[in-house]
Amino acid sequence: MIKDIGCEWVILGHSERRNIFKETDELIGEKVAHALSEGLKVIACIGELLSEREAGKTTEVVSRQIKAIADNVSDWSKVVIAYEPVWAIGTGVTATPQQAQEVHHQLRGWLKENVSAAIASSTRIIYGGSVNAKNCQELAKEGDVDGFLVGGASLKPEFVQIVNARLKESICPICLEEYVEPKVLPCLHNICKKCLKEMLHRHTQTFHCPICRAVCPIPERGVAGFPTNDYLARLIRESPAKKVIQEIKKALKECSEKLVIVRRIQDEARIDLERQGEMIKEKIHEDFENLVDVLRKQEEQLCSEVDSLVEKEEKKHPACFLSLQTETLLTHIEGRIKLRDILDIANDKEHFMNRIRDANVACTKLSHLHSAETEKPKTLFKFIGNKEVLQCVSGNMFGLVTLKGHEPSNTLIQSPVSENLQSLDVLKPGTRFHSLDIPQPFKKRFQPFAVAMNDEGSIAVSDQGNHSVLLYSKGGEFLARIGGRGSSQGSLESPTGVTFLSRHLIAIADGCLFGNPARIQAFDSSGRFTRCLVKLYVNSHWFTRVSVGNNDQLIVTCTPVMPGYDACIKVFNTSGDEVLCFGTGLSGKLLHPTKAVLHNNEYFVSDVDKKNNRCMVSVFDQHGKYLRAFGECMLKKDPNEHAFYPLVIALDVADFRVLAYSGLYRLVRCYFPNGALDSYYNTLGGVTDMAVTGDGRVFVVCGGAGEFPHSVQVIFHY
Numbered sequence: 001m002i003k004d005i006g007c008e009w010v011i012l013g014h015s016e017r018r019n020i021f022k023e024t025d026e027l028i029g030e031k032v033a034h035a036l037s038e039g040l041k042v043i044a045c046i047g048e049l050l051s052e053r054e055a056g057k058t059t060e061v062v063s064r065q066i067k068a069i070a071d072n073v074s075d076w077s078k079v080v081i082a083y084e085p086v087w088a089i090g091t092g093v094t095a096t097p098q099q100a101q102e103v104h105h106q107l108r109g110w111l112k113e114n115v116s117a118a119i120a121s122s123t124r125i126i127y128g129g130s131v132n133a134k135n136c137q138e139l140a141k142e143g144d145v146d147g148f149l150v151g152g153a154s155l156k157p158e159f160v161q162i163v164n165a166r167l168k169e170s171i172c173p174i175c176l177e178e179y180v181e182p183k184v185l186p187c188l189h190n191i192c193k194k195c196l197k198e199m200l201h202r203h204t205q206t207f208h209c210p211i212c213r214a215v216c217p218i219p220e221r222g223v224a225g226f227p228t229n230d231y232l233a234r235l236i237r238e239s240p241a242k243k244v245i246q247e248i249k250k251a252l253k254e255c256s257e258k259l260v261i262v263r264r265i266q267d268e269a270r271i272d273l274e275r276q277g278e279m280i281k282e283k284i285h286e287d288f289e290n291l292v293d294v295l296r297k298q299e300e301q302l303c304s305e306v307d308s309l310v311e312k313e314e315k316k317h318p319a320c321f322l323s324l325q326t327e328t329l330l331t332h333i334e335g336r337i338k339l340r341d342i343l344d345i346a347n348d349k350e351h352f353m354n355r356i357r358d359a360n361v362a363c364t365k366l367s368h369l370h371s372a373e374t375e376k377p378k379t380l381f382k383f384i385g386n387k388e389v390l391q392c393v394s395g396n397m398f399g400l401v402t403l404k405g406h407e408p409s410n411t412l413i414q415s416p417v418s419e420n421l422q423s424l425d426v427l428k429p430g431t432r433f434h435s436l437d438i439p440q441p442f443k444k445r446f447q448p449f450a451v452a453m454n455d456e457g458s459i460a461v462s463d464q465g466n467h468s469v470l471l472y473s474k475g476g477e478f479l480a481r482i483g484g485r486g487s488s489q490g491s492l493e494s495p496t497g498v499t500f501l502s503r504h505l506i507a508i509a510d511g512c513l514f515g516n517p518a519r520i521q522a523f524d525s526s527g528r529f530t531r532c533l534v535k536l537y538v539n540s541h542w543f544t545r546v547s548v549g550n551n552d553q554l555i556v557t558c559t560p561v562m563p564g565y566d567a568c569i570k571v572f573n574t575s576g577d578e579v580l581c582f583g584t585g586l587s588g589k590l591l592h593p594t595k596a597v598l599h600n601n602e603y604f605v606s607d608v609d610k611k612n613n614r615c616m617v618s619v620f621d622q623h624g625k626y627l628r629a630f631g632e633c634m635l636k637k638d639p640n641e642h643a644f645y646p647l648v649i650a651l652d653v654a655d656f657r658v659l660a661y662s663g664l665y666r667l668v669r670c671y672f673p674n675g676a677l678d679s680y681y682n683t684l685g686g687v688t689d690m691a692v693t694g695d696g697r698v699f700v701v702c703g704g705a706g707e708f709p710h711s712v713q714v715i716f717h718y
């Protein structure tokens with residue numbers, strides 16, 4: 001195997017083999033014989049341990065070792081002896097030149113005595129053991145040190161100096177380069193011809209030897225008059241070290257040439273990689289630009305379709321806004337345009353365009369559905385008794401009401417007035433309804449979903465169209481807009497539920513549009529973001545309405561958005577931990593819960609059973625155990641009727657009543673907590689949330705459909 005890979009020399013008897021692998025003198029002798037018989041040349045190592053040196057046994061040990069080798073050698077031209085004192089190998093400790101010389105001398109003596117004088121003088125005895133650039137010169141000067149076996153230093157650049165150790169005599173003391181035609185001075189020092197010529201240039205008769213300062217006369221023929229040291233010149237020419245150096249230089253040159261090639265290839269590969277990276281980035285950029293264009297165009301188209309739809313229906317039914325179920329419309333459109341699909345979209349614009357077309361078809365279907373649905377409402381206001389109407393606010397119908405048979409004054413509501421309206425004696429022609437003013441920039445897109453009021457009467461309305469919550473004072477004065485579109489902290493993507501916490505904090509639930517998990521954020525009364533209260537880490541549910549429980553706990557209605565999850569009510573503490581989740585058990589399983597409120601440690605949940613066309617209020621205890629249901633009513637009269645009006649509830653804390661709104665009958669029923677009906681009031685259609693002030697005087701209705709779509713109605717003194 002050694003020969004197969006082109007090796008000519010083997011090192012045998014190295015201290016590690018002797019002392020770690022416990023190879024005996026005999027085994028080493030056998031190995032020497034075998035290597036030589038196979039035509040390999042042998043560097044045979046010998047050397048004593050530190051303990052042996054200290055015990056004065058060096059000569060005895062190395063003599064025994066060399067004998068075991070010599071017994072197996074017939075051709076000494078193929079053997080080199082290496083003296084390697086074990087204590088000096090790889091330790092940094094070197095034998096002094098004298099110590100090395102002493103043992104080398106003894107070994108040469110042993111060979112002379114036991115083999116022959118000729119073999120003793122021709123066999124190279126080399127030294128190994130921490131040879132380096134610093135000690136090589138001195139060691140090389142010793143007469144019996146014929147060379148070195150170098151370990152660690154052979155891996156360093158100083159190796160060249162070790163190789164050159166014997167070459168010192170071949171260096172000109174003036175230019176410090178190898179002699180070129182060395183000239184001998186009368187004092188017997190050598191100087192190369194070139195240097196001598198330069199020196200003589202400055203002198204005429206004599207000059208001083210630059211090494212010993214001896215006065216040297218200048219021959220008549222000048223430099224040519226000094227004899228050339230032919231012996232030294234030949235020594236340099238034929239020096240084996242010089243050959244080694246030349247080989248090393250050649251190998252170094254080849255290496256550096258190869259290195260240049262490798263570097264060039266690496267550079268090219270890097271440039272190519274960077275270029276490819278740039279190209280990919282450009283492509284991504286281009287694709288996204290295109291995609292944004294496509295999305296922009298589709299956004300414009302969808303918006304203008306929605307605008308014209310609204311305008312068309314508005315013309316058809318001037319007073320009674322189109323019952324455009326924006327929530328359903330949004331769900332349809334968003335169901336088709338999911339942001340998480342954006343990469344698919346980028347890859348497959350065709351597919352994306354089809355999805356957009358689907359969304360358009362859905363829009364058209366919805367428009368048909370809504371036009372079929374907008375039959376004239378029979379009742380506008382049908383309040384009983386002496387309940388006082390406080391306010392009525394609508395996007396384009398602020399302020400005034402006109403009654404049948406009376407001429408409008410100022411800007412009037414043109415509505416299909418109920419025959420029963422006269423019974424409401426506070427309503428006079430031209431009665432001004434103080435309104436919650438929807439500020440102009442938000443009017444067009446205003447799309448309320450939920451409403452909340454605090455003890456002081458401040459009103460907060462979640463507005464999905466403007467991605468915000470609008471905040472009003474008790475007197476209806478606009479205070480602040482909270483949020484603004486986005487999924488970063490303090491922004492709102494699709495604000496759904498809203499509720500007031502203690503210390504003037506407002507908690508706003510954000511749905512899970514575009515694949516962002518639902519969250520609830522807190523804002524202060526000036527609309528500044530305070531902190532994130534609740535965050536789902538899995539996009540499992542959409543948070544809809546929220547209310548506040550004991551100790552500022554949040555009661556959140558959760559609609560599943562992922563298969564495998566059920567509708568439920570979750571309760572979170574102020575640290576955002578889920579402390580309760582209920583409504584998923586067999587008994588009292590919630591199907592489409594709309595809102596939950598806590599009263600006297602009981603959770604009241606308005607729920608919709610679409611399959612059986614009914615809605616009801618389900619009651620659970622504080623641990624989420626189902627207790628009872630009440631207030632059951634139909635969802636729609638006719639199963640063919642498309643629209644359904646889910647139930648929503650509110651809590652009148654002052655009077656301990658649960659107020660439940662039924663859209664089908666446009667009724668607000670007031671229940672005792674045990675489920676017994678207290679009283680009821682006719683009101684508007686299309687209510688999606690309501691709230692009662694702390695003092696029980698007013699409740700606010702937030703409509704997305706019905707007689708006054710996209711409006712906030714403060715209806716009556718309760």
Ligand SMILES: O=C(CO)COP(=O)(O)O
Nearest residue numbers: 089090129130131151152
């Ligand atoms: O064992 C040696 C060479 O075989 C000597 O190694 P060092 O030169 O590293 O001491």
